Amino acid sequence: MDFEFDEIDSKALEDLMETVTKTSAKSGPSPEHLKVLTKFFGHKTFRPKQWEIIFAIMDKRDVCAIMSTGYGKSLCFQYPSTFLKGVTLVVSPLIALMQDQVLALTVSNIPACLLGSAQNEQRKVIEDILQNKYSIVYITPEFCSGDLGLELLKKMAQQLKIVLIAIDEAHCISSWGHDFRSQYRNLGNLRQIFPRVPVIAVTATATTRVRGDIVKSLQLRDPLIVCSGFDRPNLYFEVYQRAGGGAFKDLTKAMVYEKSEWKFSGPTIIYCITRRQTEDLCEILKNCGVRCRVYHAGLSQKERQEAHEEFVRDKVDVIVATIAFGMGIDKPDIRNVIHYGSSNSVESYYQEVGRAGRDGLPARCVTIYSSGDFQILRNISGGSVKKETALRQIEDYLTTRKCRRRFILEFFEDEVGEDKPKQRCCDVCTQKLYDNRTDQEKYEGLDEKGRYDFTEDAKKFLKTVALFGGKCGLTTYILFLRGSQSTRLTEDKRKHPLNGCGKDQSEEWWKCIAKILTAENCLSEKNQKLSSGFTYQALSLTNKGQSMINGSEKLLIPPPSTVLTLLKQKPAKESVWLTTRPVNTPSTSKQPENTETPEEIEQRMSLYRKLLDQRTDIAAKLDCMPYMVASNTVLMEMSKCKPKTIADLRTLNLEGFPEAKILKFGAAFLGVIARQLKLNKPKIREILLQNPLPDVSMTVTAEVSCSMLESGLTVGEIAAKRGVTVGTIASHLISGIKFGFPVKMSELGVSEEHRDAIIKAYRGLVGPPLSPVLGFNSVRLSEMKERCPPDFTFDQIKTVLAYLEVRCHLAALNFDYEEFEDFNFSDVDLKTEMKSEEEGPPLKREKKDCDPCVDAILDSPPREVKAEPKKSKKALPPWLVPKKLS
Numbered sequence: 075m076d077f078e079f080d081e082i083d084s085k086a087l088e089d090l091m092e093t094v095t096k097t098s099a100k101s102g103p104s105p106e107h108l109k110v111l112t113k114f115f116g117h118k119t120f121r122p123k124q125w126e127i128i129f130a131i132m133d134k135r136d137v138c139a140i141m142s143t144g145y146g147k148s149l150c151f152q153y154p155s156t157f158l159k160g161v162t163l164v165v166s167p168l169i170a171l172m173q174d175q176v177l178a179l180t181v182s183n184i185p186a187c188l189l190g191s192a193q194n195e196q197r198k199v200i201e202d203i204l205q206n207k208y209s210i211v212y213i214t215p216e217f218c219s220g221d222l223g224l225e226l227l228k229k230m231a232q233q234l235k236i237v238l239i240a241i242d243e244a245h246c247i248s249s250w251g252h253d254f255r256s257q258y259r260n261l262g263n264l265r266q267i268f269p270r271v272p273v274i275a276v277t278a279t280a281t282t283r284v285r286g287d288i289v290k291s292l293q294l295r296d297p298l299i300v301c302s303g304f305d306r307p308n309l310y311f312e313v314y315q316r317a318g319g320g321a322f323k324d325l326t327k328a329m330v331y332e333k334s335e336w337k338f339s340g341p342t343i344i345y346c347i348t349r350r351q352t353e354d355l356c357e358i359l360k361n362c363g364v365r366c367r368v369y370h371a372g373l374s375q376k377e378r379q380e381a382h383e384e385f386v387r388d389k390v391d392v393i394v395a396t397i398a399f400g401m402g403i404d405k406p407d408i409r410n411v412i413h414y415g416s417s418n419s420v421e422s423y424y425q426e427v428g429r430a431g432r433d434g435l436p437a438r439c440v441t442i443y444s445s446g447d448f449q450i451l452r453n454i455s456g457g458s459v460k461k462e463t464a465l466r467q468i469e470d471y472l473t474t475r476k477c478r479r480r481f482i483l484e485f486f487e488d489e490v491g492e493d494k495p496k497q498r499c500c501d502v503c504t505q506k507l508y509d510n511r512t513d514q515e516k517y518e519g520l521d522e523k524g525r526y527d528f529t530e531d532a533k534k535f536l537k538t539v540a541l542f543g544g545k546c547g548l549t550t551y552i553l554f555l556r557g558s559q560s561t562r563l564t565e566d567k568r569k570h571p572l573n574g575c576g577k578d579q580s581e582e583w584w585k586c587i588a589k590i591l592t593a594e595n596c597l598s599e600k601n602q603k604l605s606s607g608f609t610y611q612a613l614s615l616t617n618k619g620q621s622m623i624n625g626s627e628k629l630l631i632p633p634p635s636t637v638l639t640l641l642k643q644k645p646a647k648e649s650v651w652l653t654t655r656p657v658n659t660p661s662t663s664k665q666p667e668n669t670e671t672p673e674e675i676e677q678r679m680s681l682y683r684k685l686l687d688q689r690t691d692i693a694a695k696l697d698c699m700p701y702m703v704a705s706n707t708v709l710m711e712m713s714k715c716k717p718k719t720i721a722d723l724r725t726l727n728l729e730g731f732p733e734a735k736i737l738k739f740g741a742a743f744l745g746v747i748a749r750q751l752k753l754n755k756p757k758i759r760e761i762l763l764q765n766p767l768p769d770v771s772m773t774v775t776a777e778v779s780c781s782m783l784e785s786g787l788t789v790g791e792i793a794a795k796r797g798v799t800v801g802t803i804a805s806h807l808i809s810g811i812k813f814g815f816p817v818k819m820s821e822l823g824v825s826e827e828h829r830d831a832i833i834k835a836y837r838g839l840v841g842p843p844l845s846p847v848l849g850f851n852s853v854r855l856s857e858m859k860e861r862c863p864p865d866f867t868f869d870q871i872k873t874v875l876a877y878l879e880v881r882c883h884l885a886a887l888n889f890d891y892e893e894f895e896d897f898n899f900s901d902v903d904l905k906t907e908m909k910s911e912e913e914g915p916p917l918k919r920e921k922k923d924c925d926p927c928v929d930a931i932l933d934s935p936p937r938e939v940k941a942e943p944k945k946s947k948k949a950l951p952p953w954l955v956p957k958k959l960s
């Protein structure tokens with residue numbers, strides 16, 4: 075194996091192992107365990123269940139772990155081989171998933187490989203495995219049970235130190251599970267091949283029945299059963315009904331409004347019910363400038379792969395998909411999972427939203443549905459009793475008025491805590507926390523008992539059903555009620571006086587009325603099959619419904635939650651602050667106060683975006699996913715702390731950014747930070763463009779020479795390349811100085827001695843205090859030349875004067891001048907000078923702080939001038955006041 079944990083030699087390791095087995099799981103990991111964890115995985119601590127599991131494995135005990143998505147199951151089976159310096163064999167059902175994991179491990183310098191049945195370099199990989207080159211070997215269940223696989227496994231058992239057998243997605247073993255794979259059934263023979271090696275079975279979902287099946291099939295011996303629970307505290311659940319203003323408007327509920335644009339707050343999956351819906355929605359989003367792709371089973375394998383790749387590589391922000399987009403999405407930073415249309419069961423829903431926020435950061439799970447979705451789902455699923463029950467359960471979830479998290483946890487028979495609204499939990503809790511008004515205080519049209527009078531609308535609906543003889547479905551009745559002139563209605567119905575009697579209410583409203591009437595036993599549903607095979611539900615009158623049409627009985631009931639959301643809301647009292655956005659929800663937990671100014675935040679975000687770009691470049695070069703290089707959190711932290719050296723990076727101890735990544739990618743990120751820090755200072759060229767020196771111009775040819783100098787050529791080389799004299803190039807560069815090109819004085823043959831002497835000569839000629847901006851152009855060069863030593867050239871004199879001119883101009887504009895190294899002095903010096911003018915004699919300055927150029931100016935005897943009126947504390951000394959400030 076070519077990875078080493080060099081601080082531990084093998085003797086020490088044996089001693090350590092003894093200590094490990096003697097240590098109890100409760101006493102927690104030792105410093106050595108944590109050292110390995112940080113070095114290879116970049117984590118500071120184990121999550122509680124992780125350590126329990128890892129301890130059991132190292133104690134040679136079998137484990138069956140049921141841990142929620144994103145809990146960190148992989149670490150449980152990846153860690154033991156790095157710590158024990160052995161090999162772990164992982165059986166996993168999906169090649170794509172294994173490829174991702176192998177890539178991620180390789181990036182972190184943990185040697186890993188993958189063996190599948192249909193693989194090109196099988197022989198080479200097998201050779202390398204047997205030469206102990208890999209710490210983690212991924213293998214498909216099919217390969218495992220083939221002849222070649224069995225032979226390899228036996229050799230591995232004889233020749234290598236196998237420390238663990240891991241069965242990932244272990245629910246595939248059970249026909250009771252939702253993804254049964256027959257090849258998983260044969261995995262029990264691993265026990266015979268590796269009798270003394272501990273086995274771990276991991277899955278995110280397993281009922282008690284499936285769990286029993288796993289233990290039995292894999293022949294686990296007295297396994298430690300660990301269940302992390304189903305709760306995903308970082309997920310925020312929200313549900314909205316489609317409002318009828320178009321799909322984009324609906325989706326804005328799941329978006330954020332930033333800089334006059336609606337955006338998704340990060341990588342997003344939008345699930346739709348049908349392929350057609352995915353395509354329509356994708357088109358709408360594309361037209362609104364969202365980078366998105368569609369994914370469904372009707373696309374070719376290549377198209378699906380491309381869409382998947384573009385999403386995981388951050389080339390598109392949104393994937394609009396059917397549930398075909400599922401297993402094998404390892405992307406940890408998905409910020410939103412949106413169901414545009416209801417899911418078909420609570421199980422599928424929770425599995426789908428489980429793909430959000432696997433990195434542990436907040437993520438949103440938003441459902442935007444319409445009651446019509448259930449009919450579409452019924453048509454797709456065929457309407458078995460099991461499917462019908464599943465649909466009822468998800469509908470209950472969508473319409474519940476209790477905490478949605480609680481609903482889910484109760485559904486999975488998981489532990490539920492106290493029944494009170496919580497922060498950052500779901501839209502229902504948020505509503506309760508921030509708006510504790512009763513329904514009648516909140517919505518219009520409710521009586522003091524919170525009831526709504528549906529009598530009039532109920533009668534309209536029932537009359538419509540009667541008119542159609544109870545033979546039609548909901549859609550037809552609603553078309554009629556809302557005054558449609560569609561040819562789906564016969565002419566007599568289009569012209570009927572009742573046509574349009576309910577046009578002042580929305581489609582969604584009428585769907586709710588139908589539901590209420592069904593629940594009240596006034597309507598009955600019956601499945602009808604058309605000759606085309608399509609089924610629909612006909613709604614007909616019951617006796618109770620019939621008698622309600624002409625009776626005086628009122629339908630005065632508390633409205634179901636679906637209706638409430640359609641009622642007009644009364645304005646909230648000022649003190650009631652309403653939000654359903656988790657990101658905006660204030661937390662009572664202690665949050666560090668952000669003391670950044672808006673400019674600082676903008677700078678940090680600009681750096682963050684550049685770090686993201688750098689990550690994309692690195693990932694493209696390595697052909698891996700960006701999140702494998704560094705997580706968003708790591709980059710966010712870098713943009714906050716702005717490390718300057720590799721040592722700084724190490725000190726930051728960034729979660730999930732281990733030593734291997736620091737060494738591989740640290741320099742690239744540090745480069746971005748260094749560039750940004752410099753860039754944050756306004757570029758002198760930009761300042762001079764906006765506030766040009768008076769009476770200066772620059773030719774195109776001069777610009778070319780300046781650019782060539784910037785590209786690294788010397789003055790001589792530029793002259794040779796352009797076929798002109800050095801003097802010509804010098805004149806180009808001198809004009810460039812006045813436009814902010816950072817030409818070094820030394821490049822034009824000006825030493826510090828030259829500079830000081832020229833400034834002295836200038837001062838002698840013009841006299842203090844200098845008014846450089848006014849003075850430079852009027853200076854006679856021949857006079858200057860006479861005042862300088864004879865070997866000084868005109869170009870040297872012009873260079874220093876050009877610098878002095880820019881320098882003073884910038885000082886007047888209150889900019890600093892770090893780009894002009896030769897004239898680099900801090901603002902403190904200038905301010906000191908300003909202060910001295912305003913408040914008395916200048917402070918004695920330490921020589922090392924002073925810029926010789928400025929000293930030369932400042933040290934000259936004062937000249938009497940008419941004092942300029944003081945404008946502000948920041949007023950400049952008169953000699954620095956430019957002619958014109960734009």
Ligand SMILES: Nc1ncnc2c1ncn2[C@@H]1O[C@H](COP(=O)(O)OP(=O)(O)OP(=O)(O)O)[C@@H](O)[C@H]1O
Nearest residue numbers: 117119120121143144145146147148149406432433
């Ligand atoms: N001890 C830890 N400390 C901090 N982060 C961790 C720790 N263990 C795992 N993680 C992080 O948690 C995230 C999810 O880990 P992992 O992919 O192993 O989850 P999982 O349980 O296998 O999820 P899934 O069911 O989706 O496959 C990863 O970003 C991983 O780096």
